[in-house]
Amino acid sequence: MVTVNENYLKLRGSYLFSEIGRRVNTFAAEHPDKKVIRLGIGDVTQPLAPAIIKALHEAVDEMGAAETFRGYAPDLGYEFLRKTISEQDYKARGCQIEADEIFVSDGAKSDSGNIQEIFGADNRIAVCDPVYPVYVDTNVMAGRTGSFDEEKGLWSDVIYMPCTAQNGFAPELPAKTPDLIYLCFPNNPTGAVVTKAVLQEWVDYANKNGAVIIYDAAYEAYISEDNIPHSIYECEGARECAIELHSFSKNAGFTGLRLGYTVIPKDLKRQGVMLHSLWARRHGTKYNGAPYIVQRAGEAVYSEEGKKQVTAQVAAYMKNASYILDGLKAAGYTVSGGVNAPYIWMKTPDGMDSWEFFDHLLKTANVVGTPGAGFGPSGEGYFRLTAFGKYEDTVEAIERIKRM
Numbered sequence: 195m196v197t198v199n200e201n202y203l204k205l206r207g208s209y210l211f212s213e214i215g216r217r218v219n220t221f222a223a224e225h226p227d228k229k230v231i232r233l234g235i236g237d238v239t240q241p242l243a244p245a246i247i248k249a250l251h252e253a254v255d256e257m258g259a260a261e262t263f264r265g266y267a268p269d270l271g272y273e274f275l276r277k278t279i280s281e282q283d284y285k286a287r288g289c290q291i292e293a294d295e296i297f298v299s300d301g302a303k304s305d306s307g308n309i310q311e312i313f314g315a316d317n318r319i320a321v322c323d324p325v326y327p328v329y330v331d332t333n334v335m336a337g338r339t340g341s342f343d344e345e346k347g348l349w350s351d352v353i354y355m356p357c358t359a360q361n362g363f364a365p366e367l368p369a370k371t372p373d374l375i376y377l378c379f380p381n382n383p384t385g386a387v388v389t390k391a392v393l394q395e396w397v398d399y400a401n402k403n404g405a406v407i408i409y410d411a412a413y414e415a416y417i418s419e420d421n422i423p424h425s426i427y428e429c430e431g432a433r434e435c436a437i438e439l440h441s442f443s444k445n446a447g448f449t450g451l452r453l454g455y456t457v458i459p460k461d462l463k464r465q466g467v468m469l470h471s472l473w474a475r476r477h478g479t480k481y482n483g484a485p486y487i488v489q490r491a492g493e494a495v496y497s498e499e500g501k502k503q504v505t506a507q508v509a510a511y512m513k514n515a516s517y518i519l520d521g522l523k524a525a526g527y528t529v530s531g532g533v534n535a536p537y538i539w540m541k542t543p544d545g546m547d548s549w550e551f552f553d554h555l556l557k558t559a560n561v562v563g564t565p566g567a568g569f570g571p572s573g574e575g576y577f578r579l580t581a582f583g584k585y586e587d588t589v590e591a592i593e594r595i596k597r598m
């Protein structure tokens with residue numbers, strides 16, 4: 195008889211966004227006259243930039259002509275895109291990452307979920323708390339996390355690194371030594387960043403302990419301050435211990451188009467094996483590549499016009515972020531993030547828990563955010579607002595919160 199992968203049965207319900215949806219729908223049905231403003235979504239709202247649309251149209255036409263039609267893409271992605279990434283995202287920043295160390299994919303969610311496959315089943319993972327849920331859930335599916343403690347909201351075999359106001363929402367080196375360390379800066383959900391010196395400590399720690407860092411750089415384009423690293427490969431020794439994930443979703447609006455890439459330097463070896471070879475084998479066996487059309491669109495992000503246009507889009511989101519940050523501060527709230535990230539992390543007022551504040555904000559201001567507790571126990575008492583909305587809506591939402 196067929197049995198199921200029982201690890202899936204251990205997964206916690208995808209409670210967060212369905213519960214938000216349920217509460218918002220109930221409220222909207224009861225108050226059809228109220229305009230609800232959503233600052234909870236982690237999805238972009240601006241349309242694709244003209245340079246990207248132009249590249250898409252041209253690539254579509256190529257696919258319709260016998261001379262320029264393309265079938266299966268090369269395993270690692272098209273050379274034109276990997277070379278551009280190597281030059282503009284890495285060499286221009288002084289990082290020696292070669293085109294053949296870059297694997298083009300359909301996004302950072304799939305890569306951050308799939309990457310654990312190339313590691314042994316008994317590896318111990320370390321994650322920030324609060325955290326982007328994909329890192330933990332995919333390790334639950336693989337059977338690496340032990341049992342779930344309902345009361346604490348934690349997995350027995352996961353090393354949690356609390357990110358709290360005390361440590362500026364940046365994790366401290368864990369007391370127990372992990373094998374795999376998931377880091378994401380600028381962070382979702384807290385909007386926190388670490389300096390190059392702090393990231394260097396993590397790289398040194400990983401090299402000293404033989405650990406591997408999986409570095410999610412999905413929000414790299416939002417960095418506005420000087421001493422914040424755009425890539426973990428800016429740190430010395432990172433080629434020996436770090437895998438880096440990138441997405442075109444948040445910097446260029448590809449959430450619906452789908453494109454990302456993963457870097458595995460050839461110097462990264464464990465048990466004498468190049469992790470690059472394992473990921474290449476996985477890519478070749480299980481994946482047939484991001485569409486040619488989309489890879490051409492990705493290339494356009496790096497063109498002179500494309501760069502100008504996507505930079506302007508990020509700036510528009512960051513104008514929302516500053517508005518939220520300044521507005522909430524002026525209204526007396528304790529807030530962080532929002533400077534190098536499109537996320538604002540606010541402390542809930544008057545000792546309310548995350549969900550109490552969610553309901554309060556929805557009823558009083560008709561504004562939707564995301565309860566911090568949904569990202570992990572250390573998110574309790576916090577609330578995430580995003581800068582991805584329209585400017586007018588963002589302004590109105592903050593004016594309403596100020597009047598609460």
Ligand SMILES: *Cc1c(COP(=O)(O)O)cnc(C)c1O
Pocket residue numbers: 236300301302303304306326378382410412440441442443444448449453454
């Ligand atoms: C949005 C996001 C991603 C990107 O996902 P895509 O699959 O590329 O759209 C990756 N990591 C984090 C933390 C994110 O918030």
